[in-house]
Amino acid sequence: IIGGEFAPFGEYKWFAKTIDADYNNVWMGCGGMLISPQYILTAAHCEGSIGHEWEVNAKCHGSYSEDNGNCDQPREIRTVSKVIIHPKFDYYYLSNDFALVKLSSPITNIRPVPLDSNKLSKTYENGKKLWVIGFGVTDVISGATSERLKHVEVKYEKNKKCERKYSDLGYEIPNSMMCAADVNKDACQGDSGGALYDKENGVLVGVVSWGEGCADPNYTGVYARVSNQYWWIKRKICNDPDKSA
Numbered sequence: 001i002i003g004g005e006f007a008p009f010g011e012y013k014w015f016a017k018t019i020d021a022d023y024n025n026v027w028m029g030c031g032g033m034l035i036s037p038q039y040i041l042t043a044a045h046c047e048g049s050i051g052h053e054w055e056v057n058a059k060c061h062g063s064y065s066e067d068n069g070n071c072d073q074p075r076e077i078r079t080v081s082k083v084i085i086h087p088k089f090d091y092y093y094l095s096n097d098f099a100l101v102k103l104s105s106p107i108t109n110i111r112p113v114p115l116d117s118n119k120l121s122k123t124y125e126n127g128k129k130l131w132v133i134g135f136g137v138t139d140v141i142s143g144a145t146s147e148r149l150k151h152v153e154v155k156y157e158k159n160k161k162c163e164r165k166y167s168d169l170g171y172e173i174p175n176s177m178m179c180a181a182d183v184n185k186d187a188c189q190g191d192s193g194g195a196l197y198d199k200e201n202g203v204l205v206g207v208v209s210w211g212e213g214c215a216d217p218n219y220t221g222v223y224a225r226v227s228n229q230y231w232w233i234k235r236k237i238c239n240d241p242d243k244s245a
């Protein structure tokens with residue numbers, strides 16, 4: 001997260017991150033969101049790390065030494081029982097950059113984040129304020145990431161306007177994507193799979209996906225648009241014969 005602040009403890013308990021339990025629970029470089037008791041929504045291009053373990057509950061994220069007693073809830077760690085990559089995910093264009101991760105057992109003490117089921121994000125005007133959340137790069141020069149969860153307020157940018165910026169690189173911004181950033185505020189490497197959150201309405205509207213650089217005024221951060229694939233997500237989870245999911 002570029003230009004952000006530490007997220008208050010407990011604000012995004014549904015936020016999750018990839019870890020490797022075989023290596024001291026080291027962070028594996030992607031984020032995700034608990035969207036039902038047993039499913040995490042993340043980015044398909046995080047494929048390399050999403051099959052390891054997941055840690056949910058941002059209240060305690062990265063607060064091993066600096067929580068000042070705020071971390072009164074145990075972090076929830078689960079192995080993965082299934083990974084579902086969106087069938088139309090395109091690694092070259094990064095279109096439909098969605099993956100669903102089924103956890104080995106449900107998480108019952110954390111409320112999942114509601115999804116944008118009403119195509120709310122399609123009604124946004126340029127400048128609509130949203131929040132990006134993650135542990136990714138905070139400084140482009142040093143490449144440093146954050147031990148503690150960060151968030152930053154960014155502004156929505158309509159696809160046409162965003163696509164114009166990317167036209168010199170020949171990149172397209174189809175409906176399955178959406179854009180948001182602000183001056184010196186953006187998602188960056190390591191924020192992938194994390195959340196673009198409409199705090200006003202309490203819904204998850206995007207998944208951190210890609211962008212040319214970070215906080216570059218010439219290129220806006222790009223997200224997978226949740227409302228575009230809401231029914232795919234819903235169907236996959238609801239059709240899971242395991243009813244606790």
Ligand code: 4AZ
Binds near residue numbers: 191
């Ligand atoms: C990445 O590499 C990445 N500025 C994610 C988001 C952005 C850039 C890079 C957006 O995961």
